[in-house]
Amino acid sequence: MARRYDSQTTTFSPEGRLYQVEYAMEAINLAGSTIGILADDAVILAGEKKTTSKLLDQGKQHEKLFKIDDNMFCAVAGITSDANVLINKLRVSAARHAYTYGESMPVEQLTTSICDVKQGYTQFGGLRPFGVSFLIAGYDESHGFQLYHTDPSGNFSGWKAYAIGINNNTAQQIMRQDWKEGMKLQEALELTAKVLTKTMDTANPNAEKLEFGIVEKTESGKVRFRMLSDAEVNKLMADAAPKEGETEAEK
Amino acid sequence: PFWLKCAEGTPTQFAKSSLTRLLAVNLRASPHKMGTEAMFAVKGKDFVIIAADAMTAFSVMKLKDDYDKIWEVEGKLFAASGPSADASNFMEFIEKNINLHTLRTGLKLSTKASANYTRNELAQSLRKKGSYQTDLLIGGVDADGPKLYFMDYMGSSESVNKAAHGYGAMFTFGLMDRYWKPDMELEEAKDIIRKC
Numbered sequence: 240m241a242r243r244y245d246s247q248t249t250t251f252s253p254e255g256r257l258y259q260v261e262y263a264m265e266a267i268n269l270a271g272s273t274i275g276i277l278a279d280d281a282v283i284l285a286g287e288k289k290t291t292s293k294l295l296d297q298g299k300q301h302e303k304l305f306k307i308d309d310n311m312f313c314a315v316a317g318i319t320s321d322a323n324v325l326i327n328k329l330r331v332s333a334a335r336h337a338y339t340y341g342e343s344m345p346v347e348q349l350t351t352s353i354c355d356v357k358q359g360y361t362q363f364g365g366l367r368p369f370g371v372s373f374l375i376a377g378y379d380e381s382h383g384f385q386l387y388h389t390d391p392s393g394n395f396s397g398w399k400a401y402a403i404g405i406n407n408n409t410a411q412q413i414m415r416q417d418w419k420e421g422m423k424l425q426e427a428l429e430l431t432a433k434v435l436t437k438t439m440d441t442a443n444p445n446a447e448k449l450e451f452g453i454v455e456k457t458e459s460g461k462v463r464f465r466m467l468s469d470a471e472v473n474k475l476m477a478d479a480a481p482k483e484g485e486t487e488a489e490k
Numbered sequence: 491p492f493w494l495k496c497a498e499g500t501p502t503q504f505a506k507s508s509l510t511r512l513l514a515v516n517l518r519a520s521p522h523k524m525g526t527e528a529m530f531a532v533k534g535k536d537f538v539i540i541a542a543d544a545m546t547a548f549s550v551m552k553l554k555d556d557y558d559k560i561w562e563v564e565g566k567l568f569a570a571s572g573p574s575a576d577a578s579n580f581m582e583f584i585e586k587n588i589n590l591h592t593l594r595t596g597l598k599l600s601t602k603a604s605a606n607y608t609r610n611e612l613a614q615s616l617r618k619k620g621s622y623q624t625d626l627l628i629g630g631v632d633a634d635g636p637k638l639y640f641m642d643y644m645g646s647s648e649s650v651n652k653a654a655h656g657y658g659a660m661f662t663f664g665l666m667d668r669y670w671k672p673d674m675e676l677e678e679a680k681d682i683i684r685k686c
Contacts, residue, residue, distance in 0.1 A: 340599065341606030348595055380633070381597050 248360070248367050259368060260361050263317075263391035266370040270316035270404040272438040273303065275374040276418065277386045277399045278427035281455040282376035284314040285431050287404070287439050288448050304452040308333040310343040310462045311377030312452055316403045317391075318370040325371055329353050343462070346377035350387045350395050358393030368392070372403050378454050378462045400430075406438035413437060424455060432479035444480075446472040528658025529559070529569045530686040531627045532666065533638040533651045535673035538629030541683045542569045543656075563588050564598050566630035568608070571655050572623040572643065580615075580622040584608050601630030605639040605647055613645030625655040654686070662686040 245258030252258060271287035286303030302319065306312045307329045315322040332352045336344035353373070360368045368391040375387045388403065389395040400418045402410030413434050422430070431451070436444060446469035454464050467475075529542040546557040559577065561568040563585045570577040588607070592598055599607070605628045615622055621643050628639040640653035652666040662685075669682050 339607055339610050340603035342600065342603045345595070345597060380600075 247365070249362060249365060257361060257392070260392045263368045263370045264372075267317040267372045267391070267403060268405070268407070270372075271303065272406055272410065272435060272440070273314045273316045273374060273402065273404045274410060274414075274431050274434050274438075275314065275376060275386045275388070275398065275401050276414070276422075276427045276431050277376075277384055278422045278424050280384070281424040281427065281453050282378070282384045282386050283424075283427050283431050283451070283453050284312065284374055284376050285435060285449060285451045286314045286316070287435070287441075287444075288450060291448050301450060303450040304466065306464050307349070307375075307377075308337065308343055309464065310379060310454065311346055311349060311375065312454060312464045313376070314374040314450075314452075316372045316374075321369040322371045322373075325353060325356070325369055325373070328356060343379060345379040345381055346375060346385045346387065347382065347397075349377075350375050350389060354389050354393045354395045356393075357389065357391060361392060374401060374403065376452075376454055378456070384454065402434070402438070405440060410434045410438045424453065428453075428475055429479065432475040436476065436479045444476045446470075446476075449476070451475070527559070527571050528654065528656040528662075528686075529571055529627055530654045530658070530662060530666075530683055531569065531629055531638055531652065532670060532674070532679045532682050533629075533636050534676060534679045536636060537631060537676060537679070538567070538636045538638045539676070539679045539683060540567050540569045540627055540629050541686070542571070542627075543658075546574050561585060563604070564592055566599075566601055566604050566628060569627040569629075569655075571625045576622045577624045580611075580624050584611065600632045601628065601637040601639070602632075602649070604628065604630065605637075605641065605649075609641055609645045609647040611645075612641070612643065616644055627653055627655065652682075658686070 245262070248259040271289045273286040274284070276283045284304055288302050290302060304312060304314050305326050311333065313326065313329065315326070329349060333344045333349055336348070357369055360366050370391060372391065373389045375389065376385070378384050386398050386401065387395050388398055388401045400414040402414065414430070417430055417433070435449070439448070441448060449472055451467040451472050452464065453467070454462065457463055527543050527545060529540065531538060531540040540560055542559040544555055544557050544559070545552055546554045559569055559571065561570060561581045568581060568584070570581050588599060588604060608626065608628065612622060623643050625643055626641040628641060630637055638650055638653060639647055640650045641647045652670045654662050654666070665685055666682060669685065
């Protein structure tokens with residue numbers, strides 16, 4: 240019965256569902272593990288890369304994490320080409336705001352603007368929705384460090400910790416238990432690494448398969464986005480793994 | 491007929507009357523009616539004080555002597571000088587847009603953001619429909635302290651400690667330079683304004 244109402248994006252089913260939007264969300268559940276964690280003094284996003292091959296000539300091209308402006312960056316899960324279009328829109332929005340107001344765009348405003356774009360594709364035009372979910376992380380003066388999740392329907396919400404992509408349920412379970420109020424950057428990084436060891440599709444997670452990024456305030460009070468170096472990532476994942484081994488031994 | 495080149499290099503034909511109108515708009519834009527009205531502003535330690543005269547005239551007749559030229563927009567003060575048509579038209583537009591921003595986002599714009607927004611509107615209008623002959627003084631107090639912006643009708647904007655517009659400005663700049671000092675109390679600042 241569903242088949243009759245699922246081919247047009249802008250049509251409701253008799254039960255009041257938008258099947259195309261739901262199918263788009265399915266596409267994201269197959270994407271690489273992506274985690275976001277809000278700490279007291281930073282926001283962390285980490286993503287598992289799906290395309291890793293010796294023959295890949297990536298250069299500086301990222302797959303999971305993208306800078307939007309000095310105070311914001313995002314992690315992508317879903318169809319990469321769709322994501323590239325939306326990331327461009329995000330960057331233009333942020334730049335336009337900074338041009339008009341002389342200040343960085345507040346994170347929630349940016350999230351709202353991209354969600355309005357996504358929502359448009361579920362209501363008019365007859366085009367399919369974007370098969371992309373974002374985790375948007377950033378800092379602004381009004382609400383401090385923030386983490387938002389957006390989905391293909393154009394809905395968004397703010398989170399203290401969130402996971403999308405493969406094994407996101409497992410990740411959320413661990414985060415529900417271990418996320419604490421008042422965590423600092425290092426603790427939050429360790430928690431991220433711990434979650435990733437459990438959810439990633441691979442036996443030995445290392446920097447080749449991961450992208451780790453943070454937004455933090457420097458000592459001078461300036462906000463800055465930074466990607467962790469390969470060495471830092473490898474150390475984090477290596478430290479997380481033995482703890483994993485210990486709990487296994489205890490069992 | 492008069493020929494005008496477009497960006498791609500192909501000529502476009504303008505009728506003479508259209509060109510005259512085009513020139514007329516631009517000419518109207520250039521002579522800046524420097525104000526017979528005066529406004530002064532001074533930044534103190536946790537406040538900004540703005541004073542503006544209250545006269546509005548038509549040719550040689552004084553219409554009102556109690557006309558308030560200082561607009562209050564989301565907690566910021568905008569003093570707008572110049573022909574009252576330009577000043578009120580422009581400020582109503584700015585006021586409503588800033589109010590809309592607060593309604594939409596739930597956040598008040600900072601003084602810096604409000605000033606930047608306003609200067610962008612002035613700069614764009616100048617190159618499209620001709621200028622608003624409005625010089626502005628914008629003041630506000632945010633979490634990081636008081637801010638005063640000097641802005642002119644072309645859209646130049648600077649954060650300053652003391653400012654003035656109009657013919658009166660010529661006489662008072664030296665005065666303000668002499669008496670202003672950082673972190674002033676309200677009474678000291680009022681004293682400077684009184685002298686101005």
